[in-house]
Amino acid sequence: MEYRGSSAYDNESFYENYMRRRNREDNPNYVIEEPVILELIGDVTGKHILDLGCGDARFGKELAKQGCAYYEGVEGSSHMVRSALQQLDPACSRIHHASMEAWDYPARHYDLVVSRLALHYVEDLQLVLGKIRHALKADGRFVFSVQHPVLTSCVKSAEASGKRLDWIVDDYFKEGERTEPWIGEQVVKYHRTIEGYYQALRNAGFHIEDIRECVPRLERFRDEEEYRRRLRIPLFLVFHCGLKA
Numbered sequence: 140m141e142y143r144g145s146s147a148y149d150n151e152s153f154y155e156n157y158m159r160r161r162n163r164e165d166n167p168n169y170v171i172e173e174p175v176i177l178e179l180i181g182d183v184t185g186k187h188i189l190d191l192g193c194g195d196a197r198f199g200k201e202l203a204k205q206g207c208a209y210y211e212g213v214e215g216s217s218h219m220v221r222s223a224l225q226q227l228d229p230a231c232s233r234i235h236h237a238s239m240e241a242w243d244y245p246a247r248h249y250d251l252v253v254s255r256l257a258l259h260y261v262e263d264l265q266l267v268l269g270k271i272r273h274a275l276k277a278d279g280r281f282v283f284s285v286q287h288p289v290l291t292s293c294v295k296s297a298e299a300s301g302k303r304l305d306w307i308v309d310d311y312f313k314e315g316e317r318t319e320p321w322i323g324e325q326v327v328k329y330h331r332t333i334e335g336y337y338q339a340l341r342n343a344g345f346h347i348e349d350i351r352e353c354v355p356r357l358e359r360f361r362d363e364e365e366y367r368r369r370l371r372i373p374l375f376l377v378f379h380c381g382l383k384a
């Protein structure tokens with residue numbers, strides 16, 4: 140069976156395995172991606188934030204701790220929505236159980252839209268970018284991460300077992316659907332080149348302020364060997380955008 144969008148996360152064993160990995164202290168999302176996201180979003184005090192594909196909303200809890208005024212998450216998986224509701228204070232947060240393609244976005248409402256490792260599940264990225272643009276205030280910011288295009292180009296390395304020391308890049312310029320074996324299931328993701336993301340953002344009316352490939356930092360690792368391994372293959376691509384005047 141092939142899983143699309145959030146459906147894999149509603150498979151009980153996939154969800155449990157994913158959460159076990161995600162919550163490990165040495166998970167690359169915490170060690171490599173999260174510091175870059177936090178640096179780019181900066182001070183969130185008093186901000187109204189929307190998180191697309193928010194998962195269990197642990198990030199929402201962190202943003203609340205940092206002083207954001209209100210946090211909303213859009214999430215397609217009912218397992219994730221249930222976990223998210225347990226994390227958050229309903230007085231200053233809300234979770235919408237919906238796909239980010241179909242959700243009805245309010246106009247000029249948010250100071251910040253974030254999305255962490257969810258937009259590579261979306262087939263029609265241009266549609267979702269248009270909705271995000273519509274939902275941001277004029278001085279709003281959009282910060283998101285996706286799996287690095289080096290990883291999504293080709294599934295041959297994902298099919299091999301064991302720790303990866305290198306990665307096959309193939310079909311790089313053929314954007315589109317890839318079915319990847321992940322956590323014991325076949326999961327559909329969408330490969331786009333860096334240029335493809337950049338152009339889609341520009342076409343949707345965004346001004347790109349920064350692009351990051353999440354260079355691993357030694358001080359974030361407990362194990363130097365793992366740090367050296369993580370210098371080999373880029374895992375994440377992050378964009379920081381504002382709206383074009």
Ligand SMILES: C[S@@+](CC[C@H](N)C(=O)[O-])C[C@H]1O[C@@H](n2cnc3c(N)ncnc32)[C@H](O)[C@@H]1O
Pocket residue numbers: 144145146148161168191192193194195213214215216219237238239240254255256257260261
């Ligand atoms: C890799 S997880 C990341 C979760 C969270 N952002 C984090 O960083 O911990 C991807 C999340 O995106 C959700 N997702 C994927 N496609 C979606 C869609 N089209 N609409 C809403 N949620 C989606 C999945 O259900 C899953 O919770």
